[in-house]
Amino acid sequence: MKHICFVNPTLVFRRPIVELARIYAEKGYMVSILFPSKGKIDEKFHFNKNLNHKNIKLLPVKSKYWLRFRFAFPDPLDLITKTWRALKENDVLHIWEYYYPYSLMPLFLRRFANPKCKLILTTDGIVGYNYHPPEKWLGFGLKTYINTFGRLVFNLADNCTTYTEHIRNEFPKFLKKKFSVVSTGIHLDRIKFSAKGRLKIRKEFKIKPKTKLVLFVGMLTERKRADIVISAARQMTTVVFIIVGDGYLRKELEESASDLNNVHIIGKRKDVLDFYSACDVFFLPSLGEGLPGTVMEAMACGKPIVSTYENGTIDLVNKDVGLLVKPDGDYIYALQRSLTEKFDPQKIKNKIKEFDWNAVVNRYIVKL
Numbered sequence: 001m002k003h004i005c006f007v008n009p010t011l012v013f014r015r016p017i018v019e020l021a022r023i024y025a026e027k028g029y030m031v032s033i034l035f036p037s038k039g040k041i042d043e044k045f046h047f048n049k050n051l052n053h054k055n056i057k058l059l060p061v062k063s064k065y066w067l068r069f070r071f072a073f074p075d076p077l078d079l080i081t082k083t084w085r086a087l088k089e090n091d092v093l094h095i096w097e098y099y100y101p102y103s104l105m106p107l108f109l110r111r112f113a114n115p116k117c118k119l120i121l122t123t124d125g126i127v128g129y130n131y132h133p134p135e136k137w138l139g140f141g142l143k144t145y146i147n148t149f150g151r152l153v154f155n156l157a158d159n160c161t162t163y164t165e166h167i168r169n170e171f172p173k174f175l176k177k178k179f180s181v182v183s184t185g186i187h188l189d190r191i192k193f194s195a196k197g198r199l200k201i202r203k204e205f206k207i208k209p210k211t212k213l214v215l216f217v218g219m220l221t222e223r224k225r226a227d228i229v230i231s232a233a234r235q236m237t238t239v240v241f242i243i244v245g246d247g248y249l250r251k252e253l254e255e256s257a258s259d260l261n262n263v264h265i266i267g268k269r270k271d272v273l274d275f276y277s278a279c280d281v282f283f284l285p286s287l288g289e290g291l292p293g294t295v296m297e298a299m300a301c302g303k304p305i306v307s308t309y310e311n312g313t314i315d316l317v318n319k320d321v322g323l324l325v326k327p328d329g330d331y332i333y334a335l336q337r338s339l340t341e342k343f344d345p346q347k348i349k350n351k352i353k354e355f356d357w358n359a360v361v362n363r364y365i366v367k368l
Contacts, residue, residue, distance in 0.1 A: 002091050002092065003029070003030045003031075003032075003089060003090040003091050003092075004024055004029050004030070004031050004090060004091065004092045004093075005031070005032040005033070005034055005059070005086040005089070005090040005092070006020070006021055006031070006032070006034070007033075007034045007035075007086075007093060007094065007095040007096060007102055007103055008034070008035040008036075008096060009035075009036070009097045009100035009102045010036065010072065010100070011036050011037070011038065011063070011065055011072050012045065012219075013033075013035065013041070013045065013047075013051075014096060015045075015047045015184075015293045016184040016185070016293075017033065017094075018047050018048060018050045018051060019185070019187065020094075020361070020364060021033055021050065021051070021056055022050035022056070023357060023361050025054075025055035025056050026053070026055075028055070029055065030057075031053075031055055031057070032056070032057040032058070032059050032086060032089070032090065033051075033056070033057075033058055034059040034061065034082055034083065034086050034102065035058070035059070035060060035061065035102070036060075036061050036065075036072035036074060037060030037062065037063060038062075038063055038064070038072070041058075046270060046271075046273060059085070060082075061074045061075065061078050061079050061082050061102065062074065062075040062078045071100075072100075072102075073101075074101055074102060079102065079105055080105065080109070083102075083105040083106050083113075084109060084113050086106065087106055087109060087110055087113035087114040087117050088114055090117060091117060091118065092119075092120065093110075093117055093118070093119050094120045095107070095119060095121045095157070096123070097122075098121060098150065098154065099127075099145065099150075103121075104153065106119065107119060107153060107157065108156070110156075118158050118159075119156065119159075120157065120158065120159045120160075120161065121153075121154065121159070121160045121161070122160075122162065122182075123160075123162055124162065124163050124167065124289075124290025124311075125162070125167055125170075125288060125290055125311055126146060126171050126172070126175065127139060127142040127143070127146075127288075128140070128142050128143030128146065129143070129170050129172060130167055130170045130171075130310075130311055131223075131287060131288030131311075133222075133223070133288075134222050146172065146175075147172065151174065154178050155178075159180070160175075160178045160179045161179060161180050161181070162179050162181060162290075163181070163182070163183050163184055163291045163312045164181060164183060164290075164291065164312040164314075165315075166311060166312060166314045166315055167290065167312055168181055170311075182363045182364060183291060183312075183315075183360055183363075184290070184293070184360070185355050185356060185358075185360035185361060186293070186296045186297065186300055186352065186355050186356065186357065187356075187357055188300055188349075188352065188353065188356045188357075188358075191273060191297050191300040192300065192301065193276075193277050193301045193302050193345070194273070194274060194277045194301075195277070197271070197273065197274030197275075197277040197278065198274070198277040200271075200274055200278075201271075201274050201275055201277070201278035202278055205240070205264055207240050207278075211239070211240055212239045212280045212339050213239070213240045213241075213279045213280050213281075214229075214232070214233075214239055214240070214241045214242075214279060214281050214283050214339075215241075215242050215244070215278070215279035215281070215282050215283065215303075216229045216241070216242070216243045216244065216245070216282075216283050216284065217245055217272060217276075217282075217284075217294040217297075217298075218245045218284060218286060219245055219246070219247045220245050220246055220248070220249040220250045220253060221247045221248065222249070223286055223287050223288050224245070224247075224284075224286040225285045225286050226243055226245070226249070226253055227249075227253065227256065229241055229283060229285065230243075230256055230257045230260070230263060232283070232331055232332055232335055233257070233260055233262050233263045234260060235332055236262075236332065236335065238262075239262060239335075239339065240262050240264070241262060241263045241264070241283075242263075242264045242266065242275060242278075242279070244266055244268070244269055244272055244275055245267070245268060246267045246268050250265065250267070273297065273301075276297055276298045276301040276303055277301050279298070279303055280303070280304075281303065281305070281306055281322075281335060281339055282294070282298035282304070282305050282306070283306045283307070283331075283335060284305070284306075284307045284308070284313075285307065285308055285325070285331055286308060287308060287310065287327060288310075288311070289307075289311055289313055290311060290312050291312035291313075291315070291316065291355070292307070292313060292316075295307060295313060295316055295317070296316065296352060299321060299348050299349065299352040300352055302346070302348050302349050303345070303348065304321065304322040304323075304338050304343040305321055305322030305323075305338075306322055306323050306334045306335050306338050307322070307324055307325070308324065308325060308326075308327055309324035309325060309326050309327075310327065316352070316355075320343070320344065320348065320351060321343070321347070321348050321351050322338055322343065322348075323337060323338055
């Protein structure tokens with residue numbers, strides 16, 4: 001029986017890690033997840049329910065969290081102890097990202113703890129190439145890291161993967177040949193349009209049947225650019241906008257939208273899947289996405305997308321699915337057009353079928 005450990009580098013569990021862990025567990029693998037922790041797991045992320053399986057074991061690392069950068073600083077001794085244990089007990093460690101301490105530790109300890117343990121390193125993009133953060137010093141620092149220390153880091157992994165060809169094409173030349181493309185997936189048998197869910201949400205927020213609803217789901221950070229959602233609401237006063245998510249910018253965003261009657265900022269919700277059914281267009285003007293799970297979920301419900309033209313989103317959204325806008329482009333025009341055009345829900349759902357976990361998971365298993 002193969003033992004696999006996923007290394008989740010952020011306080012919030014990444015949806016692909018959780019869903020892959022459950023798939024492997026159901027196939028009879030023994031699975032563990034090493035992750036930073038400051039207490040309880042957030043149950044308002046709907047996919048976290050997948051963690052409840054007898055073959056899944058959690059390895060929390062005591063950490064302190066820097067909210068501004070969504071960065072968890074580990075207790076060094078606990079990180080070393082838990083990483084050593086993960087290497088000793090597993091045949092494979094599947095690591096997400098290349099610059100977090102949780103990701104780096106197994107790469108450097110493997111030689112001493114268990115040289116036979118296979119290491120897979122996955123990233124959804126390279127900062128400074130696929131994404132340029134608003135903090136110029138951060139972008140410069142990570143780009144410098146990639147071209148110096150990062151060369152060693154990627155060589156320590158047995159396999160390196162990223163989500164799409166568009167993402168890999170923007171990597172620096174020395175990295176392109178190291179990476180293969182393996183996309184993430186979605187459970188199309190579990191995420192579907194719900195007429196009951198649509199009615200429930202529209203009733204809760206008193207949205208009339210003919211009133212259009214635009215939905216945003218994501219962390220309230222600079223990179224997700226929820227401020228653009230509020231700006232759109234200010235110009236499209238007959239349309240209702242709902243923002244689902246939380247983060248350090250929430251209070252600032254609430255203050256900026258305090259004079260608007262057509263915006264609801266509601267935090268995290270367990271019933272987020274019902275919101276996809278309730279909306280008419282899903283809107284994600286963010287930067288630095290890989291294959292955004294929220295876009296995939298909205299597509300699974302047959303909803304048209306307005307999002308940013310970049311990275312893996314290009315692989316998800318074509319003319320049958322919605323409209324992509326350059327980062328500094330006209331999102332208002334795209335929203336207005338998407339709300340008036342007749343997008344075929346079945347064509348949208350057909351497009352997302354290629355990302356069904358049933359089709360994707362075997363590509364991961366081959367890497368094992």
